[in-house]
Amino acid sequence: MPAVKPISDLQRNFDSIADSCHKTKEPVCLTKNGSASLVVMDAEVYNEQTRALTAIQEREDRIQQSIARGYDDLVKDRVRPWKQAKAEADRMRAIR
Template sequence: MPVVKPISDLQRNSGAIAESCRKTKEPVCLTKNGSASLVVMDAEAYGDQTRALTTIQEREDHIQRTIARGYDDLTNGRVRPWKQAKAEADRKS
């Protein structure tokens, strides 16, 4: 859960906000007139979060391509019954 502070705190205490971000690895949400205005976070935590999101997106893209390939195989008749596929696999092993 991010810490919420008025944006004026950034002007007065930027060092303390930066230190809080570094220590907790949590973002600080800065508000202006009671509404969210900016989010400040530690650069290392941002990099970690960005890498994690990239990894998730790559996995989801792979899954989507695999599903599309399977659907294409199904719609173009490139499938066979399970028993036939299993029998062929058993013969190869």
């Protein structure tokens, strides 16, 4: 759970907030007039989270592309029954 502090603390206690972010690896939520305004966090943690989110997005994109290719194959009648595909694969393995 991120610490919540008024934004004025950033100006007065920057070193303290930075130390807190580095030590706890937790973000600090800064408020202005009682509402969330900014989030400050350790750069290393930010980079890790960004890499993780990028990896997830790339995986989701690959899945979406695979689904689209499969749908395209279905629409263009480039599919065959499972038994037929399995039989062909078995024949190809036997030839090797």
